[in-house]
Amino acid sequence: xxxxxxxxxxxxxxxxxxxxxxxxxxxxxxxxxxxxxxxxxxxxxxxxxxxxxxxxxxxxxxxxxxxxxxxxxxxxxxxxxxxxxxxxxxxxxxxxxxxxxxxxxxxxxxxxxxxxxxxxxxxxxxxxxxxxxxxxxxxxxxxxxxxxxxxxxxxxxxxxxxxxxxxxxxxxxxxxxxxxxxxxxxxxxxxxxxxxxxxxxxxxxxxxxxxxxxxxxxxxxxxxxxxxxxxxxxxxxxxxxxxxxxxxxxxxxxxxxxxx
Amino acid sequence: xxxxxxxxxxxxxxxxxxxxxxxxxxxxxxxxxxxxxxxxxxxxxxxxxxxxxxxxxxxxxxxxxxxxxxxxxxxxxxxxxxxxxxxxxxxxxxxxxxxxxxxxxxxxxxxxxxxxxxxxxxxxxxxxxxxxxxxxxxxxxxxxxxxxxxxxxxxxxxxxxxxxxxxxxxxxxxxxxxxxxxxxxxxxxxxxxxxxxxxxxxxxxxxxxxxxxxxxxxxxxxxxxxxxxxxxxxxxxxxxxxxxxxxxxxxxxxxxxxxxxxxxxxxxxxxxxxxxxxxxxxxxxxxxxxxxxxxxxxxxxxxxxxxxxxxxxxxxxxxxxxxxxxxxxxxxxxxxxxxxxxx
Amino acid sequence: xxxxxxxxxxxxxxxxxxxxxxxxxxxxxxxxxxxxxxxxxxxxxxxxxxxxxxxxxxxxxxxxxxxxxxxxxxxxxxxxxxxxxxxxxxxxxxxxxxxxxxxxxxxxxxxxxxxxxxxxxxxxxxxxxxxxxxxxxxxxxxxxxxxxxxxxxxxxxxxxxxxxxxxxxxxxxxxxxxxxxxxxxxxxxxxxxxxxxxxxxxxxxxxxxxxxxxxxxxxxxxxxxxxxxxxxxxxxxxxxxxxxxxxxxxxxxxxxxxxxxxxxxxxxxxxxxxxxxxxxxxxxxxxxxxxxxxxxxxxxxxxxxxxxxxxxxxxxxxxxxxxxxxxxxxxxxxxxxxxxxxxxxxxxxxxxxxxxxxx
Numbered sequence: 001x002x003x004x005x006x007x008x009x010x011x012x013x014x015x016x017x018x019x020x021x022x023x024x025x026x027x028x029x030x031x032x033x034x035x036x037x038x039x040x041x042x043x044x045x046x047x048x049x050x051x052x053x054x055x056x057x058x059x060x061x062x063x064x065x066x067x068x069x070x071x072x073x074x075x076x077x078x079x080x081x082x083x084x085x086x087x088x089x090x091x092x093x094x095x096x097x098x099x100x101x102x103x104x105x106x107x108x109x110x111x112x113x114x115x116x117x118x119x120x121x122x123x124x125x126x127x128x129x130x131x132x133x134x135x136x137x138x139x140x141x142x143x144x145x146x147x148x149x150x151x152x153x154x155x156x157x158x159x160x161x162x163x164x165x166x167x168x169x170x171x172x173x174x175x176x177x178x179x180x181x182x183x184x185x186x187x188x189x190x191x192x193x194x195x196x197x198x199x200x201x202x203x204x205x206x207x208x209x210x211x212x213x214x215x216x217x218x219x220x221x222x223x224x225x226x227x228x229x230x231x232x233x234x235x236x237x238x239x240x241x242x243x244x245x246x247x248x249x250x251x252x253x254x255x256x257x258x259x260x
Numbered sequence: 261x262x263x264x265x266x267x268x269x270x271x272x273x274x275x276x277x278x279x280x281x282x283x284x285x286x287x288x289x290x291x292x293x294x295x296x297x298x299x300x301x302x303x304x305x306x307x308x309x310x311x312x313x314x315x316x317x318x319x320x321x322x323x324x325x326x327x328x329x330x331x332x333x334x335x336x337x338x339x340x341x342x343x344x345x346x347x348x349x350x351x352x353x354x355x356x357x358x359x360x361x362x363x364x365x366x367x368x369x370x371x372x373x374x375x376x377x378x379x380x381x382x383x384x385x386x387x388x389x390x391x392x393x394x395x396x397x398x399x400x401x402x403x404x405x406x407x408x409x410x411x412x413x414x415x416x417x418x419x420x421x422x423x424x425x426x427x428x429x430x431x432x433x434x435x436x437x438x439x440x441x442x443x444x445x446x447x448x449x450x451x452x453x454x455x456x457x458x459x460x461x462x463x464x465x466x467x468x469x470x471x472x473x474x475x476x477x478x479x480x481x482x483x484x485x486x487x488x489x490x491x492x493x494x495x496x497x498x499x500x501x502x503x504x505x506x507x508x509x510x511x512x513x514x515x516x517x518x519x520x521x522x523x524x525x526x527x528x529x530x531x532x533x534x535x536x537x538x539x540x541x542x543x544x545x546x547x548x549x550x551x552x553x554x555x556x557x558x559x560x561x562x563x564x565x566x567x568x569x570x571x572x573x574x575x576x577x578x579x580x581x582x583x584x585x586x587x588x589x590x591x592x593x594x595x596x597x598x599x600x601x602x603x
Numbered sequence: 604x605x606x607x608x609x610x611x612x613x614x615x616x617x618x619x620x621x622x623x624x625x626x627x628x629x630x631x632x633x634x635x636x637x638x639x640x641x642x643x644x645x646x647x648x649x650x651x652x653x654x655x656x657x658x659x660x661x662x663x664x665x666x667x668x669x670x671x672x673x674x675x676x677x678x679x680x681x682x683x684x685x686x687x688x689x690x691x692x693x694x695x696x697x698x699x700x701x702x703x704x705x706x707x708x709x710x711x712x713x714x715x716x717x718x719x720x721x722x723x724x725x726x727x728x729x730x731x732x733x734x735x736x737x738x739x740x741x742x743x744x745x746x747x748x749x750x751x752x753x754x755x756x757x758x759x760x761x762x763x764x765x766x767x768x769x770x771x772x773x774x775x776x777x778x779x780x781x782x783x784x785x786x787x788x789x790x791x792x793x794x795x796x797x798x799x800x801x802x803x804x805x806x807x808x809x810x811x812x813x814x815x816x817x818x819x820x821x822x823x824x825x826x827x828x829x830x831x832x833x834x835x836x837x838x839x840x841x842x843x844x845x846x847x848x849x850x851x852x853x854x855x856x857x858x859x860x861x862x863x864x865x866x867x868x869x870x871x872x873x874x875x876x877x878x879x880x881x882x883x884x885x886x887x888x889x890x891x892x893x894x895x896x897x898x899x900x901x902x903x904x905x906x907x908x909x910x911x912x913x914x915x916x917x918x919x920x921x922x923x924x925x926x927x928x929x930x931x932x933x934x935x936x937x938x939x940x941x942x943x944x945x946x947x948x949x950x951x952x953x954x955x956x957x958x959x960x961x962x
Contacts, residue, residue, distance in 0.1 A: 076850050091848035093838040095908045100834055105850030107831035119830045300885050302780045329888065427936050455935075467936055472782060472879045473886035477684055481930050484677055498782060498883065505785060505880030509801070509808070526784050533786060 004067065006031045006203055007052065007083075007172055012061035014047055021047040022058060023227030029172065029203050034194065036206045036214040039224030040247055046176075048224060049207060053085045053174055054078030065171065084169030088176040090161045094150035099123070099130040101149050102164050133167045134160070137196050155186025159193060166197045173197060174205040179213055191217055211240045223247050290559040291321040292350045292552060293343040295336050297380075299326040301470070302524060303544050304354065306602040307378065310545030311352060314552040322552070323348070330470075331428070333357040340364040343373070350374040350555030352548065355382055358431055362387045374558045376551045376565065379544065380432055381573060390554065390565040391573035392547045396435035396521070397442075399540035400493075402580040402589060403519040404443020406538045407491050409586035410517060415445065421482040422454075422465040423475060423494040423503055429454050433495060436521050437465075440493045463489055468499040475502025483510050494520045497527030497539060504535050523581060525601040531581055532594035538582035541592075545602055547576045642956065649910070652953055653901050653917040660921060664928030672931045679807035685897075685923035686812040687712075687875050691890055692897035692915040693819050694867035697860050699898055700827070701840040702907025703759035705748065705861070708868050709890030710770035713883075715741040715872035717774050720783045720882030723792035730794035738869040744770060745865015749858035767891060774884050783882035799877030812874045819867060820916045827912055836860055841908025896943065897922060900950040921946065 009027040013020070021044045029035050039045040050056045052063060054072030063070050065081055072078040075085070092101050103126045109115035110122040127145050134145075137159070149157060158178055165173045175194070179187040187210075194217050198204060208214050214221060215235045223230045223246050230246060231253035245251035294311045296304035308324055315322035323346070325339035333356045343351050344367065351368055355361040358380055365375050365387055377388040385391055408415045422440075425433035438451045441459075449456045455465045463486040468474030475494060483489060483506065492507075494500040500520040507513045513535075520527060523541025530536045554565040568575040580589060581597035592600075645652055665673035691708045698705040715737040723733035744766070751762040788795050798812040827833035838846040839853050839860075847853045879886055901918030903910030922943055929939045 075848070079850060085848075087848055089845065089848070091845045093841045093845050093849070093908070095841045096834065096838060100838075101849075104834065104838055104846070107834060109831070118825075119832070121829055121831060121834070300775060300780050305780050427940070466930075469888070471885040471888075472881050472883040473875075476879055480680060480684065481927070484671060484680065484927070484931060498885065501782070501785060501881055502879060502883075505799075508880075509799075526782065529784065530786075535786075 003030055005029055007063070007065055009048075009052060009063045010061055012048065012051055012058045012063070014051065014056065014058050020227055022051065022061075024061070025224070025228045027052065027222065027229065028232075029205060030220075031203055032198070032201055033219040034198055034204045034206055034217050036208060036218035036221045037224060038208065038211075038214060038221060038243065038247055043224045043247070044227040045207060045224040049085075049174060049176060049205070052078075052205075053083055079168070082169060082171030083174065084165035084172070085174040086158075086161045086165045086176065086178060088180065090157055092149045092157060092161060095148055097146045097148055098134075098152075098160055099127040099145050101160060102126065102130045102133070102167065106168065129167075133163050137163050137166065137193055153186065155182050155189055158182065158186070158190050162190070162193050162197065166200070166202065169202060171202075172205065173202050174207075176207045177209065178206070179208065179210055187213065211243065215240055215243075223253070225249065289319065289321055290350075290556055291323070291346065291348045292352065292555045293323050293325065293339065293346075293348045294352045294548065294551075295325045295339045295343075296354050297327055297330050297336075297356045298332070301330075302602075303379075303522070306524075307354070307544040307548040310548035311552050314549035318552060318556045320552055320556055327356050330426075331356050333360055336361060337364045340368055344368055344371050348373060349559040350376065350551075352376050352378050352551040352555070353388070354379045358383045374555055374564070376554060377573075378547050378551055379542075380430070383431070385572050390567065392551055392554075392565075392576050393573050394542035394547075394578050395571070395573075395575050396432050397439035399521045399542060399578045400436040400439025400441075401443035402439075402540050402578065402591075403493070403521065403538050404440040404445075405589045406443075406580060406582060406586055406591070407440075407493075407517050407519055408444045409589060410537070410584065411491070416461075418444075418461050418491045419486055419489045420444070420446075420462050420491045420493065421479065421489045422462065423468050423478045423482075423492065423499050424454055424465055425470050425495045426467050436495060437493070440519070444491075468495060468502070470496050471498050472502035472505070475499035476506045477502075479503035479506035480510075483507075483512070487512075490516050492516060492518045494518065496520060497522045497524055497530065497536065500527070500536050500539075501530065504530075523579070523597065523601055525598065528581055528594055528597040528601045531583060531597065534583075537584065538580055538591070539597075541579045541581045541597055541600065543576050543578075543600075543602070550574070550576065649902055649954070650914050650917075653914050653921060653950070656900075656950075657917050657921050657924065660924050660928065664924060664932070668928050668931035672928055675805050675807040677927065677931075679809055679813070681920065681923040681927050682813040682816075683801075683808070683810050683878070684927070685919040686810065686816045687871055687878055687887070688890060688893045688897060688922075689816040689916060689919040690819055690867060690871040690874060691894040692901070692919050693816075693823055693912065694864040694871070695894040695898050696901075696903055696910075696912050696915045697823070697836070697864045697867075698759070699840075699895075699903050699905060700836055700907055700910065700912075701857055701860050702843070702905075703752065703840075703857075703861075704763065704895070704905070705759065705864060706763040706891050707744070707748065707767040707770055708864065708871075708894050709887050710767045710774065711741055711744045711865055711868040712871045712875060712890065713887055714744065714770045714774045714777070715869045716875050716882055717778045717884050719795060719872060720788070720876065721777060723795055724783050724787055724882070727791060730792040733792065734794070734873055737872055738866060741869020741872065742862050742866040745868065746858060746862040748865070749861030752861065753854040753857050778882075778884040780884060782884065785880040788876070788881065795873065795882075796877045796880065798874040799880060810877070812878050815870070815874055816916070819870065820912060823867075823912050832856070832859075837908050839907075893922070896947055899947055902950065902954055904954065918950075 005028040007029040012022045012025045014022040025048055037045050051058045054075040054077050108122045108126050110120045114120040131145050178190050191213060218235055221233050221235055246253045296307060298304055312322055327335040336356055351373055362382060368375050375388045377391040379393050381391045381393055382388050411418055422437060424437055434452060434454055437454045438448055442448055446457060446459045464482050466478035466481050468478045492503055494503055497520045500518055507516055517537045519538050520536050521540045523539055527539055531539055557563050567573050580591035581594060582591050583594050585591045694708050695705055718740050719733045719737035722728045722736055723730050748762055748766055751757050752759050798815055799810060801808050801810040835851045835856050838851055839856050843853050876882055897919040898915045900921055901914030903914055925942055926939050
């Protein structure tokens with residue numbers, strides 16, 4: 001009995017004028033796994049991710065979530081369906097507090113009259129939930145939940161963005177270059193965080209250029225090239241230089257790894 | 261065939277020549293320009309109306325221009341240049357910057373255009389061919405004399421507030437202010453400057469921008485300096501209306517003499533209702549229509565307009581309007597003022 | 604190569620991390636002198652800057668100008684004098700918080716007041732109807748700004764520069780440059796002058812207009828700090844792209860901000876009639892820039908996303924205090940203008956200084 005993928009895409013096509021960014025691309029994500037997506041610049045992996053996170057609508061092809069066909073007209077719709085994205089830019093508002101940022105766009109209101117008529121924010125509750133979630137995922141170095149996000153280090157900010165996605169994401173979490181801007185120690189912390197999230201049962205799509213990190217955390221690696229999925233490889237059965245070779249076209253992948 | 265074409269050609273040519281010869285006859289129509297400081301102030305709005313009406317009556321083609329705000333000198337320079345280019349015979353001008361506009365005026369006069377300054381004399385006054393203006397100094401003097409005579413002996417102990425126009429002290433501001441003080445009997449130091457007097461009866465000066473908001477604020481400020489003010493001079497009637505509101509809120513509307521200059525219909529109405537004690541009425545419609553007449557005359561015969569005897573400008577008249585006349589100062593009552601008012 | 608079920612392993616080069624310095628950052632403690640402490644305190648509470656300036660200037664002018672300045676009556680008079688600019692500053696703050704600017708607030712207000720006046724006095728409509736229509740016109744004018752900024756994507760400075768002129772021209776056209784006299788308003792629609800009424804407490808005279816100013820700031824403070832929409836306003840001004848990605852509909856929020864600002868201008872119009880006593884199309888020509896001055900002195904960043912809305916209320920009061928104090932001290936109008944200019948520059952410089960906090 002095979003496990004069904006939680007998120008699949010078949011035959012995605014996206015054109016920008018004469019440039020074909022996605023050329024009948026496929027995608028599969030299985031429950032509970034960390035799937036890394038790698039590809040050289042211009043290979044179309046960003047476009048692929050945008051399509052499954054609702055940032056763009058493909059010209060052709062279909063996407064299925066939990067077996068149901070979906071058509072996201074905006075990132076909000078993808079979010080409502082349970083797909084959370086941690087963007088490369090983090091989408092955090094620098095001057096607002098950690099708690100504010102956690103709930104940005106999904107604020108909690110006070111119950112009853114004050115919440116409905118005066119539309120009062122339930123700041124205490126939001127701060128409590130934020131603190132709790134940060135603790136759960138081990139981000140204990142943050143002392144004051146009210147401090148502005150801009151006062152945090154890069155790694156701490158990444159942590160907040162990841163915790164936000166993990167808190168609200170119910171089906172899939174996408175992370176776009178989470179360690180790109182971080183130093184050694186902070187990257188380590190983020191990778192640990194990724195493992196924590198995975199252990200709670202959420203599948204993660206990880207886009208990254210950093211081969212060591214990819215090979216460390218990924219269960220499978222989706223290699224994207226020339227607008228389509230070239231192959232999916234097992235990090236335990238291939239080396240990093242293999243992956244780079246496939247990605248850049250220096251080598252053709254072996255038959256059992258090649259897909260479509 | 262050829263003959264027909266030739267005939268047609270000849271006819272066409274003749275027709276065109278006749279048209280060309282007859283065209284100059286209508287191009288002889290006189291055109292004039294009216295350039296005011298702004299379009300906002302009702303004074304200038306009335307001027308425009310007066311000029312347009314007279315122009316239509318006399319068959320003069322009138323173009324009007326205005327600056328965007330009081331002090332917008334640039335737009336007026338451009339307007340003069342447009343008028344020169346369009347072949348106008350005369351320009352009526354109320355200058356925002358009475359000194360800086362002189363070179364542009366000279367250019368117009370060199371091109372043979374008659375330039376008449378309206379309401380605000382240029383500096384020097386003979387930069388224009390003629391000036392049709394209210395004697396602003398006299399306007400101030402009349403209300404000063406009225407205030408002093410109304411107070412009688414108490415004039416020696418009066419406490420006077422002076423609500424002026426702007427920190428830049430344009431000529432109309434200076435003339436009215438200094439005229440008022442002289443009429444009241446206060447010694448002027450430099451009659452070209454506001455605020456240099458040292459008579460202890462003067463509580464102070466403040467600026468109003470000539471509108472109600474400024475009038476209110478300036479009156480409040482001066483009342484704070486000395487709550488016993490009993491004479492208030494204002495640069496124009498909107499400022500006076502604002503000053504009155506301030507007096508009312510301080511509970512001082514009775515017992516304070518409020519005087520102004522303009523003679524607009526709302527202002528004269530205020531005289532009638534006892535809000536303003538006396539106002540000097542001026543005649544913008546007359547200024548403008550006389551200006552158009554002068555341009556037509558100049559276009560027809562080359563005759564230049566003459567100043568009033570003894571003055572270097574043509575006095576279009578100023579009359580004191582009050583319902584409490586005093587001896588020795590000629591005035592008309594508010595009813596008559598309403599008949600002659602503008603706005 | 605490890606097997607699938609093993610715990611995550613570190614890269615070889617990361618083995619040394621176990622021995623690494625675990626502290627996040629270490630700073631050499633240095634003597635915090637008074638300036639540093641002050642800077643630190645102000646950094647945490649930026650709105651204190653204008654409050655402190657206000658307090659110091661009231662005390663200073665009290666000494667310089669005596670008790671003609673420092674009386675309950677004069678201080679309440681200052682509140683009256685700044686009430687209209689204060690309300691406009693509230694509208695301006697909303698827009699500046701989104702990293703925009705609105706050069707048309709004053710013209711919007713005057714246009715609304717002319718509409719109210721013409722409907723209520725010339726046409727004789729019931730005053731509440733005239734006032735309501737004035738409010739709607741203010742909000743629509745603001746929404747026009749919002750639409751041009753978000754849908755046509757023009758910079759707010761350019762848009763509101765244009766609408767400033769448009770509203771101004773409409774104002775002149777509707778009013779014919781004529782004011783509507785105070786006495787005529789009393790006869791036809793006295794409700795228009797409502798905010799000019801006042802109550803006396805002790806020696807102080809509080810107009811309803813001053814109270815309205817405080818009320819508007821209180822309401823906007825609540826909206827900006829205690830509702831989700833308020834957070835969104837700050838987020839849009841702070842980092843619009845981040846806000847968009849976080850799921851905030853930035854265009855819709857922006858239009859709402861500009862429309863709300865326009866509505867506040869409409870309310871200011873009603874208060875202005877009470878303050879001035881007549882419907883005056885020529886008044887408040889400098890109100891646009893004066894409202895921006897109050898906002899800047901109040902500590903709201905022109906780059907958006909930062910600052911408390913209470914700041915501009917204090918900023919407006921500071922301007923009023925300076926004008927009154929200098930005047931009562933006998934200083935010429937020219938120097939008052941000079942002083943306000945320097946105040947504005949110093950306010951922004953102070954804001955920059957307190958942002959730089961060490962340790």
